Amino acid sequence: PLAEILAVSTLEFAGRRWTVQFTPTAAYLAMHQPWGARGVITGGFLFSGLLGMILMVMAARTAMIERVVVDRTAELSEANANLEKEIGERQHTAAALTQSEARHRAIVETAVDGIITIDEKGIVRSINPAAERVFGYPSKEIVGRNVNTLQPDPFHRHHDEYIQNYLQTGIAKVIGIGREVVGLRKNGTTFPMDLAVSEVRLGEKRLFTGIIRDITDRKQAEIQIKERSKRMALGADVGKAMTEHNDLQSMLCRCAEALVNHLDAAFARIWTLNTEEQILELQASAGQYTHVD
Numbered sequence: 001p002l003a004e005i006l007a008v009s010t011l012e013f014a015g016r017r018w019t020v021q022f023t024p025t026a027a028y029l030a031m032h033q034p035w036g037a038r039g040v041i042t043g044g045f046l047f048s049g050l051l052g053m054i055l056m057v058m059a060a061r062t063a064m065i066e067r068v069v070v071d072r073t074a075e076l077s078e079a080n081a082n083l084e085k086e087i088g089e090r091q092h093t094a095a096a097l098t099q100s101e102a103r104h105r106a107i108v109e110t111a112v113d114g115i116i117t118i119d120e121k122g123i124v125r126s127i128n129p130a131a132e133r134v135f136g137y138p139s140k141e142i143v144g145r146n147v148n149t150l151q152p153d154p155f156h157r158h159h160d161e162y163i164q165n166y167l168q169t170g171i172a173k174v175i176g177i178g179r180e181v182v183g184l185r186k187n188g189t190t191f192p193m194d195l196a197v198s199e200v201r202l203g204e205k206r207l208f209t210g211i212i213r214d215i216t217d218r219k220q221a222e223i224q225i226k227e228r229s230k231r232m233a234l235g236a237d238v239g240k241a242m243t244e245h246n247d248l249q250s251m252l253c254r255c256a257e258a259l260v261n262h263l264d265a266a267f268a269r270i271w272t273l274n275t276e277e278q279i280l281e282l283q284a285s286a287g288q289y290t291h292v293d
């Protein structure tokens with residue numbers, strides 16, 4: 001009988017099993033002919049199929065969205081890992097730079113030699129304690145001023161020209177070449193010093209670092225050694241003249257020549273005392289005036 005006609009449709013969606021059934025009631029069947037009931041049942045099947053297709057499409061779209069979410073999550077996780085790695089590398093680099101700067105600062109601050117850094121205009125950018133002691137200027141008084149403050153004339157007047165000539169021509173006259181120059185202290189006294197200049201490029205900017213050593217003691221020692229050598233050579237020539245010549249005048253002439261040769265004298269004369277007349281008598285002469293009168 002039509003009352004027992006049962007329409008059933010089954011489908012799976014979102015992990016569950018769904019069943020749609022259509023059962024006509026007695027009242028419904030009494031109002032409609034059998035063919036009408038079959039039409040209703042057929043419409044039920046069609047509606048069930050359509051609903052199933054809609055649910056399948058929705059399931060496919062949900063699966064696609066889930067895949068996109070998974071892919072994007074993986075990409076974000078990878079990007080986050082790369083970002084964390086980059087941050088770690090930057091922190092490591094920053095720590096290494098900090099340590100390097102600290103070591104550099106410690107070396108400069110404790111260096112025995114004076115170290116001064118200037119820019120392309122000759123302005124002092126830094127000075128270490130050793131240079132402060134050499135020139136007598138504290139850092140706060142010399143940083144920001146022209147480095148020619150530390151040089152006497154004529155170097156004071158021409159220092160900026162030296163820098164500009166180098167920047168324009170690239171021909172180095174001091175940079176990379178150690179040389180002996182004269183420095184000017186805060187109290188106005190001058191002193192000899194060794195100067196070595198090097199160039200440092202920071203992008204488009206240039207810095208020049210000068211390493212300075214006060215050589216006053218060395219120069220004084222050199223002068224003393226030179227004077228001692230002259231006196232020794234003079235003594236040797238005088239001794240030789242006294243042993244090689246028998247007559248007094250010849251011996252004294254050799255001694256006068258030795259005085260000129262070893263003491264850088266323009267001329268030398270030797271007199272002897274005449275005890276009877278109590279006068280000095282010229283016995284020998286050498287240098288510019290060699291005649292005896």
